[in-house]
Amino acid sequence: MSIRALSISLACCTLSLASLASAANTPPPASVPVVLKAAHIFDAVSGKLADHGVVVVQEGLITGIGPDAKIPANARVIDLGDATLMPGMIDSHVHMDGEFHEDYYKGFFEDLMRFPAEQALYAAKYAKETLEAGFTSVRDVGSTDFIAVSLKHAIDDGVTEGPRMIVSNYAIGSTGGHADGQDLLPTMAPPYGPLQGVCNGPDECRAAVRYQMKYGAGVIKFMPSGGVLSLKDPVDVPELTQAEMDAIVSEAHAWHRKVAAHCHGDLAAKMAIQAGVDSIEHGTFLQDDTLKLMKEKGVYLVPTLYASYWVGQKADTYPKPVHDKALAAAAQSQIMFQHAVKLGVPIAFGTDSAVEPHGLDAQEFWLMTKNGMSPADALMAATHAAAQLLYGEHGQKNVDAPVGTLQVGKYADIIALPGDPLKDIHATEHPLFVMKGGVIYVGGK
Numbered sequence: 001m002s003i004r005a006l007s008i009s010l011a012c013c014t015l016s017l018a019s020l021a022s023a024a025n026t027p028p029p030a031s032v033p034v035v036l037k038a039a040h041i042f043d044a045v046s047g048k049l050a051d052h053g054v055v056v057v058q059e060g061l062i063t064g065i066g067p068d069a070k071i072p073a074n075a076r077v078i079d080l081g082d083a084t085l086m087p088g089m090i091d092s093h094v095h096m097d098g099e100f101h102e103d104y105y106k107g108f109f110e111d112l113m114r115f116p117a118e119q120a121l122y123a124a125k126y127a128k129e130t131l132e133a134g135f136t137s138v139r140d141v142g143s144t145d146f147i148a149v150s151l152k153h154a155i156d157d158g159v160t161e162g163p164r165m166i167v168s169n170y171a172i173g174s175t176g177g178h179a180d181g182q183d184l185l186p187t188m189a190p191p192y193g194p195l196q197g198v199c200n201g202p203d204e205c206r207a208a209v210r211y212q213m214k215y216g217a218g219v220i221k222f223m224p225s226g227g228v229l230s231l232k233d234p235v236d237v238p239e240l241t242q243a244e245m246d247a248i249v250s251e252a253h254a255w256h257r258k259v260a261a262h263c264h265g266d267l268a269a270k271m272a273i274q275a276g277v278d279s280i281e282h283g284t285f286l287q288d289d290t291l292k293l294m295k296e297k298g299v300y301l302v303p304t305l306y307a308s309y310w311v312g313q314k315a316d317t318y319p320k321p322v323h324d325k326a327l328a329a330a331a332q333s334q335i336m337f338q339h340a341v342k343l344g345v346p347i348a349f350g351t352d353s354a355v356e357p358h359g360l361d362a363q364e365f366w367l368m369t370k371n372g373m374s375p376a377d378a379l380m381a382a383t384h385a386a387a388q389l390l391y392g393e394h395g396q397k398n399v400d401a402p403v404g405t406l407q408v409g410k411y412a413d414i415i416a417l418p419g420d421p422l423k424d425i426h427a428t429e430h431p432l433f434v435m436k437g438g439v440i441y442v443g444g445k
């Protein structure tokens, strides 16, 4: 390496360390206290709706709640009228580095030709759309080129607008499996390795986890079973051995990171649960005994119903192998969800946004309520329950999450939905007010 190249690379490293150190520099919230009022307020802990909603916000935090809250003399009062105040919503399963394309082949080509910096600009647009849809926190469970972690830093620094993000970096899985995003011929591009999440054998899988954590993963995502949108693999088979899954999960837990397991197939889910995962994503073909095991062990289901519904609707736009898998998943996911609700499996809201266009996250709600979940439970899945999944450590109960509830001392991540969302769940699709960390992004004029 030349002296010049070395000095450039050192300068680059100094810069990135500096930007990491300033990651907490979110845009300053209004210094004037704000009082939010609305006809109703939703308590995400009890699932109850109360009248005369009042929330006091100062310096980015909730400092008072309820009709008896002390109102600071200089407060700006925003009366949202016939609306419901509730915590900012949380999507536990998104991918900010990409988006559905009506023309699969054109989308494939564009993905191939865009530089990571170019793709990151699209990611910033997706993040803004997600925030404006009322989702003030997301968990990004799989992105390429470290785009999601870069986006997270830019949002934390106030450079661009988006939700709070917990990111996994690359998802981890075997060669040829759902995590292996290198679909080009080996003569055209080198195969992926542990840095890009592809591993074979427990040692490589540990290395893959360590790389993601080294570069900022706050959660580890891995692929025990096949996927719908991947070209080569069957959707429901295990794609990792038990020893590989054990290595991935134990390595992540050693760093106090939770682990999300992509599972359509039942056997893969059973193996992942044995390895100690914190959530099963999708869960399409899960059997009742597996769902019961999840309830027993407190493993969350992140159902992504809208993604399965979407790929079913769009099946004809995919190549033949994906088309067939999409129809099979679409036919089963809602049935599995009905069983999960009946059995009392803990459920955290998640959409797989990117499979469908960003900003449509709230479409998940009507599918949840159509398939047996009460509107109150659905709202809790997207607030309190999701916060329990995103924060804390493996096995921890009653996590004191900074988001997901309207309580004194929590971040002022607050939205208002028109009318009463318990009577009309579609209200979630049209937030008329969105605040994150005391900063207003939608409404409040």
Ligand SMILES: [Zn+2]
Pocket (backbone or CB within 6 Å): 093, 094, 095, 141, 142, 352
């Ligand atoms: Zn996903």
